[in-house]
Amino acid sequence: NAGVTQTPKFQVLKTGQSMTLQCAQDMNHEYMSWYRQDPGMGLRLIHYSVGAGITDQGEVPNGYNVSRSTTEDFPLRLLSAAPSQTSVYFCASIGTEAFFGQGTRLTVV
Amino acid sequence: SQQGEEDPQALSIQEGENATMNCSYKTSINNLQWYRQNSGRGLVHLILIRSNEREKHSGRLRVTLDTSKKSSSLLITASRAADTASYFCATDDGYSTLTFGKGTMLLVSP
Numbered sequence: 752n753a754g755v756t757q758t759p760k761f762q763v764l765k766t767g768q769s770m771t772l773q774c775a776q777d778m779n780h781e782y783m784s785w786y787r788q789d790p791g792m793g794l795r796l797i798h799y800s801v802g803a804g805i806t807d808q809g810e811v812p813n814g815y816n817v818s819r820s821t822t823e824d825f826p827l828r829l830l831s832a833a834p835s836q837t838s839v840y841f842c843a844s845i846g847t848e849a850f851f852g853q854g855t856r857l858t859v860v
Numbered sequence: 861s862q863q864g865e866e867d868p869q870a871l872s873i874q875e876g877e878n879a880t881m882n883c884s885y886k887t888s889i890n891n892l893q894w895y896r897q898n899s900g901r902g903l904v905h906l907i908l909i910r911s912n913e914r915e916k917h918s919g920r921l922r923v924t925l926d927t928s929k930k931s932s933s934l935l936i937t938a939s940r941a942a943d944t945a946s947y948f949c950a951t952d953d954g955y956s957t958l959t960f961g962k963g964t965m966l967l968v969s970p
Contacts, residue, residue, distance in 0.1 A: 755902075784957045793948065793962035794903075801957075809957070841902055848893060849950070849958055851902030 754778065757842045757852025764832040764859045772827040772855050774842030782845035783825040787811065787838040788854075794841065800825055832859045866949055866964040874969055879936040881964040883949030884929075890954030892925055894934050897946045897963070906934075906947075939968045 758773045776783065784799040786809075796809030800819040814836060816828040829836060837859045842852040867882045883892070891910045895903040909916045909925045909932065916923045922935040936943055946965050950958040 782957055786960070791962065794960040796957065796959065799957040843903075843958070845957060848905040848908060849895070849903070851904070853902050854900070 755842060755844050755850050755852040757855060759855060760853060762855060762857050764829070764857065766832060766834060766859060768832050770829050770832065772829075772840055772842070772857075774825045774827070774844075774852060775823050776825075776844035776850070777823065778844055778846060778850065779822060780844045780846045780850075781822070783819070784809070784843045784845060784849075785815070785817065785825070785827045786841045786843065788841060789838050797827065797840075829857075832857075834859045866947070866961045868964060869962070870965045870967070872967045872969065873939055875939060875941055877939055877968075879939050879943070879966055879968070881934045881947050881949075881966070883932045883934070883961055885932075885949075885951045885961075886930065887951075887953065889927075889951045891952045892923075892932050893950045893952065893958070894921075894923060894932075895948045895950060895960075897948065899945075903948060936966075939966075941968050941970050944968045 756775045781802045785797040786794040788794050795811050797815050798817040800806045803819050803822050806817050840855045843849040865884050893908045894906045897903045907918045907923050909923045920937045925932045946963045948960050948963045950960045
């Protein structure tokens, strides 16, 4: 089993560009989440989903979109990248415990 | 806002010593979990304690939970250099998703 597969690992964007971070899980979990991690801030919840077709906003949703068309996939879209979105992003698939992807280190210049 | 707050923010000890980290939270929980993060990596689940439990052990880990004080502690006994990492508590309210604290950075020196 792969667990949680998150891509890409690194990305550099120019301000205003858009991109999609991919996240896939093979554990048949209903709950999936996206977090961002900034120095001294811990993990902050961006968006989450409690099942296919159902998403909701977390603590810091502005500038991000999500969709959940299948149980397996939960992509995160940056609509128009800004330097404030420079961060490390983690996808999590949550059963009794959370399983995390390896992270995406995003730099917006 | 974040639910859990770990204390201390950073902890430096020698190999063989015990390390204790604390977590305080604000609202009612279904369970509380502890995670470990090595530098540059994703978080890894360590242990879960349910709201009706007071103490739980797993190897060198001991977790306590005091729901009346809304606090938990993680004790790592006989620390090793390989325990060097950041440790996070996460609360599950049973309705939505996990909420993480800011973490404790543990440095274990040989």
